[in-house]
Amino acid sequence: MKYFVRSLKYFCALCVLCIVLMGLMLMTRTSALSLDDTLYAMFHTDRYLMLFTAIVVLAALYPRFGFVERKVEGDVEENRQQIVNAFRSSGFSLRSEEDGVMVFRADTILQKLMLLGEDEIKVSQYGQWIVLDGIRRGVARVQYRLDSYIHMTRND
Structure with missing residues (x-):
């Protein structure tokens, strides 16, 4: 149970980090996409599915190496x-x-x-x-x- 809770905490922290980075890119206009395009790409392309998969894998492994x-x-x-x-x-x-x-x-x-x-x-x-x-x-x-x-x- 402790392993699962640690993984869940790390998953949330990684999600917050991604949201903050995307927000900073949008605010500083360093993103090539607008907010609407970013949200569309997030839920309709494989690129963000791969990012989500990477976050899940890192969170699952974090208690082992953290x-x-x-x-x-x-x-x-x-x-x-x-x-x-x-x-x-x-x-x-x-x-x-x-x-x-x-x-x-x-x-x-x-x-x-x-x-x-x-x-x-x-x-x-x-x-x-x-x-x-x-x-x-x-x-x-x-x-x-x-x-x-x-x-x-x-x-x-």
């Missing part, structure tokens, strides 16, 4: 301050901590909206690794910062 699990060498307890700082500098804050799992969420409404409401990143320990699990954009930012913070701490 969410990741990344590892950083370290210890959750020992490197707790570096973890909190890495998330804070990426726009996330600690919301809960249970059974060795830290849960971070985006700080601002805009950031939550940009992440389509999928702003939760979980941090846990797996052997010698700190595991970051969540949306790719958020995890990638935090992973880079956390790795840097941990390396700076080790070198000091």
Whole structure:
């Protein structure tokens, strides 16, 4: 069910993006077609059917490649301050901590909206690794910062 909801959110976001782009093209007069011609072409030609198909396929695949699990060498307890700082500098804050799992969420409404409401990143320990699990954009930012913070701490 979670997969379906994520796909549906991404489908809506892609549709909004297409509508905004078409609207901007019409407003700036960079479109070769008028509004009437655009709407006619959208519902009566194969070109827009292909666009719709591409949007559906991307939305269906998004949960598979849009969410990741990344590892950083370290210890959750020992490197707790570096973890909190890495998330804070990426726009996330600690919301809960249970059974060795830290849960971070985006700080601002805009950031939550940009992440389509999928702003939760979980941090846990797996052997010698700190595991970051969540949306790719958020995890990638935090992973880079956390790795840097941990390396700076080790070198000091």
